[in-house]
Amino acid sequence: MNLEKVVFGFFIVLAMTLNFGFFIGDMADPEFHHPYELFAAIIVNLIATVLKFGDRTQIGAIHLSTSLVADLQLITAAIVWAAVSGMGTDMPAGTMVSIVSLSGGAFLANVTSVVLLIVETIMVRR
Amino acid sequence: MNSILFLILRRMRTPLITLIVSYAISILGFTLVPGLDGQGKPWHMSLFEAFYVVSYTATTIGFGEIPYSFSTAQRLWMTFSIYLTVIAWFYAIGKIITLIQDPGLRQMITMSRFARSVRLLREPFYIVCGYGETGSLLVGALDHKNIHAVIIDAKQDRINELELQDYQSPVPGLCADARLPEILLMAGIQHPMCGGIAALTDDDQANLAIAVVVKLIRPKLPVLCRAENQDTAANMASFGTDHIINPYELFGEHLAMEIHALGNYLLHEWLTGVPGTSLPSPACPPTGKWVVCGYGRFGKAVIKNLERENIQTTIIEADPDLTGCTHCIVGSGAQAETLLQAGIEDAVGIVAGTDNDVNNLSIAMTALEINPDLFVVIRKNKHFNEPLFRKFNADISMHPSDIIAHECLAHLISPLLAQFLAMARSESNAWANQTIGSLVETVGEQVPETWEARITGEHAPAIVNLLGHGKSVSLATLTYDPANRSQNLPLVPLLLVRDKQSILVPELCTPLGIGDRILFCGKHAAKSAQPLLLINRKVLNYVLAGTDEPEGAFWRWVTSLRSTSKL
Numbered sequence: 001m002n003l004e005k006v007v008f009g010f011f012i013v014l015a016m017t018l019n020f021g022f023f024i025g026d027m028a029d030p031e032f033h034h035p036y037e038l039f040a041a042i043i044v045n046l047i048a049t050v051l052k053f054g055d056r057t058q059i060g061a062i063h064l065s066t067s068l069v070a071d072l073q074l075i076t077a078a079i080v081w082a083a084v085s086g087m088g089t090d091m092p093a094g095t096m097v098s099i100v101s102l103s104g105g106a107f108l109a110n111v112t113s114v115v116l117l118i119v120e121t122i123m124v125r126r
Numbered sequence: 127m128n129s130i131l132f133l134i135l136r137r138m139r140t141p142l143i144t145l146i147v148s149y150a151i152s153i154l155g156f157t158l159v160p161g162l163d164g165q166g167k168p169w170h171m172s173l174f175e176a177f178y179v180v181s182y183t184a185t186t187i188g189f190g191e192i193p194y195s196f197s198t199a200q201r202l203w204m205t206f207s208i209y210l211t212v213i214a215w216f217y218a219i220g221k222i223i224t225l226i227q228d229p230g231l232r233q234m235i236t237m238s239r240f241a242r243s244v245r246l247l248r249e250p251f252y253i254v255c256g257y258g259e260t261g262s263l264l265v266g267a268l269d270h271k272n273i274h275a276v277i278i279d280a281k282q283d284r285i286n287e288l289e290l291q292d293y294q295s296p297v298p299g300l301c302a303d304a305r306l307p308e309i310l311l312m313a314g315i316q317h318p319m320c321g322g323i324a325a326l327t328d329d330d331q332a333n334l335a336i337a338v339v340v341k342l343i344r345p346k347l348p349v350l351c352r353a354e355n356q357d358t359a360a361n362m363a364s365f366g367t368d369h370i371i372n373p374y375e376l377f378g379e380h381l382a383m384e385i386h387a388l389g390n391y392l393l394h395e396w397l398t399g400v401p402g403t404s405l406p407s408p409a410c411p412p413t414g415k416w417v418v419c420g421y422g423r424f425g426k427a428v429i430k431n432l433e434r435e436n437i438q439t440t441i442i443e444a445d446p447d448l449t450g451c452t453h454c455i456v457g458s459g460a461q462a463e464t465l466l467q468a469g470i471e472d473a474v475g476i477v478a479g480t481d482n483d484v485n486n487l488s489i490a491m492t493a494l495e496i497n498p499d500l501f502v503v504i505r506k507n508k509h510f511n512e513p514l515f516r517k518f519n520a521d522i523s524m525h526p527s528d529i530i531a532h533e534c535l536a537h538l539i540s541p542l543l544a545q546f547l548a549m550a551r552s553e554s555n556a557w558a559n560q561t562i563g564s565l566v567e568t569v570g571e572q573v574p575e576t577w578e579a580r581i582t583g584e585h586a587p588a589i590v591n592l593l594g595h596g597k598s599v600s601l602a603t604l605t606y607d608p609a610n611r612s613q614n615l616p617l618v619p620l621l622l623v624r625d626k627q628s629i630l631v632p633e634l635c636t637p638l639g640i641g642d643r644i645l646f647c648g649k650h651a652a653k654s655a656q657p658l659l660l661i662n663r664k665v666l667n668y669v670l671a672g673t674d675e676p677e678g679a680f681w682r683w684v685t686s687l688r689s690t691s692k693l
Contacts, residue, residue, distance in 0.1 A: 017421075035173050036157075038146050038152075038173075039150075039153070043146060043147075043471035046146045047143055050142040050146065051143070052131070053132075053135035053142075054132050054135045054136025054137075054139065056129075078174075081174070082172075085172065093687055
């Protein structure tokens with residue numbers, strides 16, 4: 001067992017699960033989507049991205065790119081949230097939908113990342 | 127470039143993760159710690175507000191307590207986050223700075239820059255290994271002839287010197303060990319535009335290693351090597367090094383040439399000089415008894431060549447056992463009695479050929495005191511002694527760097543030039559004088575340009591087209607001025623190579639054939655005007671027929687009507 005692999009797998013899977021937790025539920029209802037969950041998803045995704053730095057293999061490059069996609073989508077969602085909630089009024093239902101759908105896109109990218117992780121593990125067979 | 131990026135990313139992993147984690151902890155804390163708003167009601171920071179506060183605190187900008195004054199609990203957390211995030215920032219910045227200053231990374235960056243600038247070269251270039259005296263002379267001359275060069279040298283200060291040089295075209299240089307195949311590959315030995323490599327380092331073994339690497343990786347690439355030892359030279363020749371330059375042997379040959387065939391020598395010097403410089407007036411060494419001081423590599427080469435010219439020599443050598451000298455006068459040559467013993471009084475010339483500049487000057491001065499009519503040949507070893515030699519003004523000063531650079535130029539400009547010079551050496555002095563006469567008549571007293579023209583579909587489509595139609599084109603066609611056919615371009619054809627046959631100074635009436643290679647020598651204007659004749663059909667037609675042929679179908683028809691009506 002390799003500790004590096006454990007940490008690596010842990011963060012990638014955690015990024016996906018947190019992302020999923022935020023995404024699941026009625027899209028328009030803010031009750032189902034807690035800001036802390038989005039925050040945690042962003043932080044874990046960022047850490048996962050940094051962990052993927054410096055791998056020169058082809059699969060490593062794809063890993064990095066999926067993570068970058070997820071970061072981009074989640075950070076966009078956070079920016080939208082911060083910008084709209086700063087207006088002082090209640091959040092319109094449409095905004096929540098776009099925030100959640102952005103995180104849904106990030107979730108897909110995270111799923112790809114986990115699939116890659118599984119493929120890599122199966123390929124190596126150790 | 128890619129590998130550098132990956133290296134940076136990999137080294138930045140820990141600091142970046144530290145930064146992310148410290149931010150996350152601080153932000154989370156701020157949203158959890160209770161505060162009071164303007165009206166004294168309980169208030170919690172939103173995630174975004176917390177991110178904002180942490181961002182300006184961590185970067186030590188410190189806008190203050192925004193949007194409301196902090197509660198004691200918040201200030202407590204702020205104190206904690208300041209130390210946490212600021213330290214994380216400093217750690218990350220410190221890491222980045224260490225990374226930039228890392229010598230390994232810097233070396234990688236310089237190397238990849240060098241490799242890229244070589245890769246981007248789109249014109250023919252030569253690789254010069256060793257940017258010492260010889261290398262800088264050669265690169266200067268190549269640059270003057272608008273030929274690109276790429277330099278590898280093992281010493282950093284020489285590469286720094288290169289950066290200070292004012293060349294017309296950028297000359298990429300790298301401080302590295304040229305013996306490593308990886309470095310040579312980076313310098314472009316596999317590059318399609320690479321025309322050859324000159325190994326000119328002062329280390330014979332390094333030159334040998336370079337030659338081996340190049341001959342293994344790209345056997346067809348011409349390799350010029352400097353070799354001062356016979357063994358190395360033989361070794362180089364054994365695996366097909368294209369040209370081995372031994373400066374001492376070369377000087378010996380030149381000296382012999384000066385004695386018995388001044389014309390040949392002049393021709394050689396003239397064609398391999400830097401264009402635009404004027405020709406130095408030749409010294410004329412006398413025949414008679416010569417005294418040679420120093421029986422090292424230089425002395426041996428001189429004596430071999432002098433003896434071939436049936437000139438009587440006396441050797442003075444300080445250490446006969448080391449140099450393998452059998453009959454000589456033992457002594458340094460700087461003392462008058464040794465020179466007198468060697469018979470300096472009735473000698474016509476003296477060769478001061480030790481490897482010590484001061485000794486050489488002392489020998490020459492002592493000898494001149496005894497016999498003021500002596501012809502003095504002196505060996506220069508170090509470039510920094512140049513002012514001394516200039517002041518002394520010997521009849522011939524031999525400087526290895528100059529000789530090697532000249533020889534390299536002859537081979538690098540065009541293989542035909544080297545062939546011409548080799549053939550010219552075996553011709554008589556009268557022939558050489560006659561050739562020089564005709565050259566001076568057309569080209570003037572300045573060192574001319576030399577270049578090669580090829581009659582191939584790629585290089586001379588106009589001529590090949592005409593030959594393909596069964597018309598005959600003579601060599602004279604290539605000497606007409608494209609702007610005015612009644613005038614001739616200032617150039618002289620020196621050599622025509624057809625298949626295996628080579629014609630020295632071909633007659634102008636020689637008909638051209640496809641595949642011919644011709645070496646021309648002439649003024650710069652002629653060199654730049656001639657390609658027009660080779661490429662442009664209209665210009666060629668004008669030069670041959672004296673009229674501009676109508677181009678379009680209509681005007682051709684009108685012309686044909688006119689010519690029939692005249693009939």
